[in-house]
Amino acid sequence: MKFAARTPARDVAAEVPNVEADEAESDWPLAPNYAVRPLIARAVFKDSLTAKIQTDLRLRKPVTILITTPTADWTLAIAAQASTVYPFSKVASAAKAPSKSAALECPAPTGAVFGISPNLSWLSPTVVAGADHKVRLKIRPSVIGQALASYCGKRRVPVRNADVSGLDLPDIVYAMRPGSTPRQCVERMRRAVESRSAPPATKIVPKLDELSGYGAAAQTMKGLASDFERKRETAVPFTMPGVLLHGRPGCGKTMLAQSFARSVKAPFLSTSVAHWFRAGDGHLGDVAIAAQRFFDRAVAQAPSVALLDEIDAIPDRAAMEGRDRSFWTPIVTGLLMQIDELRRGGSGVILIAATNHFDQLDTALIRPGRFDLHVEIKGPETPAEVESVFRHCLEDDLGGVSITPAVRLASLATGAEIDSWVRLARDQAARASRPLSLTDLIDAIAPAEDRPLEELKEIALHEAAHAAVGYWLGVNVQSATLLSTSTQAGSTQIGPDGGIFSRVELERRATAMLAGRASDEILSRGVTSGAASDLHKATALVLDIHVRLGLGETLLARESVEFSHLLLDPILRALVEDDLRRLMEDARAHVRRLEIPIRTLAAQLVQNRVITADDIAAAVGSRDSAWTHPQLEFER
Template sequence: MSASEASKTQPADDLPDLFGIELERHDIPPLDNGPAKRTTRKGRKPKPAAAVPAHKTFASSIDLIADLALHQALGREGVRLLRSDSAPVVIIQVPDTAWIDPISGAANRLTRSRAHVVNAKSIARRDEEMEHTLAQAIRYGRPLVAISPDPGRLLPSSLRGAADLTVVIPPLTSRFAGRVIRRWCKGPGPSDLKNGDVAGLTIVDFAAALRPASTYEQSLERIRRAVATRRTPLVPATGPYLHELTGYGAAHAWAMAMADDVERVRNGQAKPEVLEWALVSGPPGTGKSQLAMATARTANVPLLQISISQLFTSGSGHLGTVLQRLNLFRDELMHAAAYGPVLALFEEADALPSRSSGDGAHADFWAPVITAWLLLIDEVRASGLPILLMATTNHAQALDPALTRPGRFDRHFTIMPPSDPKDLIGILRVHLGTDLAGDDLGTVARLGLGATGAEVAGWVRGARRRARQARRALRLDDLMAEVAPPDRRPWPEQQATARHEAAHAIVATRLGIHVTAASILAEGQQAGWTQLRMPSRTPTRAQLEAHAVALLAGRAADMMFGDGPDTGAATDLRQATDLVATLHGTFGLGRTLASRIPSKGGDQGWIADPVLSATVEDHLQALMQVAHTMVAADRAAITALADELLRDRVVDAVAILVTAERHRPRYRVPAGRRPPG
């Protein structure tokens, strides 16, 4: 009995789930193993040929993969329908275009070449052509099989409506791969395959790993090499992992959870629906994109990035090319997700104008682009593919409301510059790597408090440049020189700045406002800064007034301890004015309920209203008197904190509280406004 005949008598080992249907074997005629009767051209007798290996009973490994996949997708009833004489119409959705030709061959073998097979790879056929093909199949009583990676887009509605059966061939899984390997190698096969072992492979990649006479181990090794080759260009190869990042708050915990969920989805322990989508907002340089890259690297998934600017730089910028690039990104994303989890990053989301802004300029251009983005997001969400989508923006308030509604993004995180020196130390360590491993970065972190991750990266680059120029290793003073360069301002100016910021901090503390830190380090046009935190998302009138008094305390100190008011309080006055104006004109906390100022704030149109303008001015003058009284009563604490600022240049919340407690004011603070603790 030849090897081919022997293979037909063997049970279909691992295929009871194919419902007992005999697979087409695609036999190759066996070679004769008996005495040779033939002669060569030179009259010599050929050597006896070895028996044909079991794997030769299939024309190729790719045919085996296609046959098994098609039978599994159709099931018992589907196979019977396709083989019947009822001229059925069957649509087969495949993971990508590489599957189309192999599945076409499998369909022909299954129907013994009776079926009309239609391949829709990229462009849908015209409806009239498809209707003619459908009519011909019905006329001659032959099945019609349409194969496409995206039937909804690439097949006309006439065919989709006539379909008796639509089946989906899923991407490669570990279970299916193990079945194919057992069938190819004729044996019990591997049992330790995981979805990660085949994630990202096309049918061609998988078939290429199955060679004649290969062992299970050799086949598995080729498969794993192919997976590594497929993943490497897309998975971030550099940058920190999530556990190395600090200062991201709730966003960090979410990202860690998503990395775990991605692994569960990859291993078949959870469905893609567990992956939450997130919008991450915050000032420039706070590490929003870095969070996405660290998530992709930690989860070991491809990262596909796109932004509005890329839509224009990758083509002519005309509406048609912009929409075409969007469709291309969608296709790339869906193709990648067909083989395993993918992280998609939509950067600069605020570059998409909001349709609710009231600005009609270029609306004819932007409306289709915004609609295409929304449809893309909905299509990706509805696909059921393992896609984790993150969007970043510097201005969340500028986004189109349709983009942020429930059902598109599950979570919204705001990332601000670190307010805790420990978080800033963590960011410094990420950028320093192994440099300054044994040095205490506490002083550097206190001096740099309030800086973004991008600014920290700039400090480290500058410090390394200093070390290179000096031809030595990096030292702590190199970093210190970048974070806090020597103050070149005259000493009286430094003293005035210290008193100004100390007054903000002490008065705010007396009023129960949390002060994160205060500094006399000059930044841009600012001679110093004090970080105040609003106590509530829905503040009362008393809380708004207290915040305004704390803002005005710096000007009061300038007038009381210095040479009088100067231009250094301009920002304080603007913020205090906005607070008082919205108190009266937006929040209904004054004498009237009428809302005359947009809730977004910052609108100065109220100045044209003489009544409201006078009300705001009178209220500010009254609050300024309160600030004067409090600064005069707390002169000792303000002076002591100013001395600390001149010495350390930055003081944190603990130092401010200690100084305020050590020097009590010369008045009684109302019980309701005492700082907690």
Template sequence: MPDPDIEAAEQIAEGRPAVAITPDSAWIAPLLLAAADERIDVPPLDASLVNRAIGMWCGRRPRRAIVPEDLAGLDLHDVAAALRPGAAPAGCVARIRRASHARVGLPDGEAVTPLDRLTGYGEAHVWATRAAADIARVRRGEIKAEALEGAILYGPPGTGKSTLARSLAQAAGVVFVETSVGQWFANSPGFLDSVIKQISAFCDRLEIAARQQGCAVGFVDELDALPNRSRLDDRAASWWLPAITFCLLRFEQLRKAGVVLVAATNDLSRVDTALLRPGRFDRSFLIGPPDEAGRLGILRVHLGADLVGVDLTPALRISRGMTGAVLAGSVRAARRQAQMAGRAMTRDDLLAEIAPADSRPAAQLRAVALHESGHALVAIRLGLPVVQVSIEAGDGHGGSTIVAIRDPSPDRNAIERQVVGLLAGRAADGILGEGIDAGAASDLRDATRRLAEVHGAFGLGETLSVVVGQQDAARLLRENPAMAARVEADLSRLQLAAQDLVRANRVAVLALVEALLTRRVMTGEEVAEIAAAHKPRIRVRADHRIRPKAHVSSAPDSDRPH
């Protein structure tokens, strides 16, 4: 290859003008840089420059000027392609906006959700908001590009990891370049050199965009498909090590160029630790299924002008655990069904997509509602904080009652109240239903475990001896007949306490059953309202079968379903 310095020297010696145009001065021959009479730094593409260019091209500026958000994802070539001979300013603006939408839009063509409207991302949203502000500061020259932080977003599929990355790029008004490990193979023959060329092409485009605009956002999906070097055998290492090493070097260079790298993975433990160090992906954030407020925000964004002012509480209840992608799909399906029927979408359309009609027989649904109502009403009477009660089926259960137990040091009285709540579903089955069945087995298992901890792990029983750790207390019952007998006696006593409370609250339990059959999911506040509206028919002390308060503390419990 010819020496670039020699070529530059010959050009100058022959008196010919030499002009070099490059996104990075490091790419120019050193002699040419040293001999240059003029050096012109072209500022990053911004809205004011584009409006001036449209005005010069069309002879007048657009009435509705380009704003920074209109340039999200675009580089100089994208803007140039939007300027057509003889075009009006409005036409150029419209093409630029469409180009931006295409560059950072969602795969199905929907618009990117603005960063300030995203909900359910927790600390990741805080980071993204700060990153957008930092990008603006870098572009203004207030801070260096090295101050930017990359991040890995991890969690189950469909939780909106790529959406957050796109929204970050849109909010910052910079180019968004997306890739995945799978694409490196799909877009090449799959040989080592071709895969490395795909990685290089991704990084090159980001570097050029960052030089032109001052910053850029890159997104790498399926990062866990890039194997962890510590888990490679010799055969796999001989192929993967060059590719992984190349990624590490180029990703670090991207930071210096002003690129914010965001990656997504379903399994953070499979990511090579070298990628997690500062200078590559500095931060990691769990993106899980959104909470109720997050689900409301997601539904409102995707509903748009539909169901404005309509109470979405029923949809929020039955969508617990759903991801943003599933909720968005439910909205699209509900809208499609309404359009096919030639009418506006209703809340029932949405509910039918989020939770289709339950196919279980009516008698089975009523039995589930009775069991969960027993749990929830007795928990309320015992002062236990009920979060939610549901007759929606899940993995291994036909319904659920969630009680938040956060006491870091419960005494024996508090633990026995929890056990009464666990046994109340079984009590309702026997007193108000068709009889006790195997559906209460998990409740009995949890109740037995809690009482085994009282006697074997917490020192709250008849002895002070702590025989085993909390996790092994239930196993101890198989080895210690005397302790098993004490636990059985406690279970029998507390089962009678649960039965007393169910009998005393018969009307309230049955009222909750009817409400559950209609609403399917209810909050703790709604359960408390029904309990308050139906006082116990007979006076029963909730703790008359529960032992007096002890003076020894134990370990915490946590939120859990019954």
């Protein structure tokens, strides 16, 4: 590597590397103990100054130069180099936000003035307003590679963006040790990058290629990962689209973001609105500062991956009134400005947001230009995907054992639920001082049943009626189960068929909801309180048909619907009541028609505790099926 001037080795600290020189091999034998920090800082400092700036400095013009640094460590090192390389200049630097009472440094512009900070708002407004040049500190891999060759006195090795992505100055300095070759130093940097590509965890976050149960969402993120890596290698500022991950709780939104970061080997940062409030006293200023720090850290470690978790904690301003609106509007507006600044600046940060409630988000927050890609995570949907998630969580446990019974019980479970069951099963095996068994796993998913058999048969008939009638009517029935929770004795899962429904399609769904009550009347001991939630759902759906969706007898529609409308409007109440009675009669007719498959499915439920879509299809068959009574496990 060549330098602007050759000096004896004893005065190497005064040398300034010429980073535009040939990169083949260092021709200057440096002592291995040469100070690393000044070497790196000086090379990066000189590389960041444009030709025009260097000309102005050589002519000693009274110019003001603002340098935006990635971090506080870079700020201190670059400020020291500015004073050393250009001793006639004055330096105003700020490595952290000034206190409210602090007097901001404002040197007299009698000569060159450097303003250096990670955040230019921390400098004197006078210095910022009077700037002649603004530059962002560039940490180019080729400059790091030249510094490595100079430090080690060896031939230069290639350094890629991915090798130093997101590393702070201390990380780079720590990787360069006396007696090491450039290749060894680069390998240390790579390990440092890898360690920051995901947060500490009890087990390694899988890469995107290793994920299971994410379907189209994983494919979308793989495409983004390729774009991120390609743009990073160009060594020029780049912008990535904002990504909004949404899905039900526990479907793996945070895991997908972490996996993306690990796959591209980029630093991963995570925050939430709750964290912003915990960072201070909850006052507006404290929340704004905490949010700003998150974005500053993301830019400082760029190229990086920044996750804004549970973004639905930012309320929709259109739904707020009075004091709530007054408090939240500055926070929402500030967040929007920070996102816009991040996107405009070519920061190299990919901002990912995650939410369980996509429909509750502020429309200004999720518009294109802020979050361009809306990625729904549905979780594992097929038995193969469910088993793949189980195998990932189990690691080496139950390697040669079929886990099909557990997979059936876990139909439509989220990744978080599966992980929780595996941990519970391991705890149970550990308490018994034995290896994990399939029985432990099944017990964790479906604890031993303590309900009477007659009660289970009754619940099974109820759920089987939902499933059989729904399937018969073309509703997307996914599964039914006897597994109980704190709020339900069993459940039938009905998936979406699309985003647009006709009145006939919605009424078929309502009929399937009422089929459980019809089964209680016809096949069991009579109507019980167990069908109360079915009635609530069916009533809400029919009310929507008339009031919100514009599918009733009037074109008048309201944006929101409440049950109180039925109390205030006797005509509407009569319409809903008439529809419910008509649909209830339809449900009774279908239960009588489908009694044999309903009893077949109920018997399978009692035995297996879960039935899948395939089980339901096999029992009900087509509408032309003619059923004969099979040998059932229990009779009416």
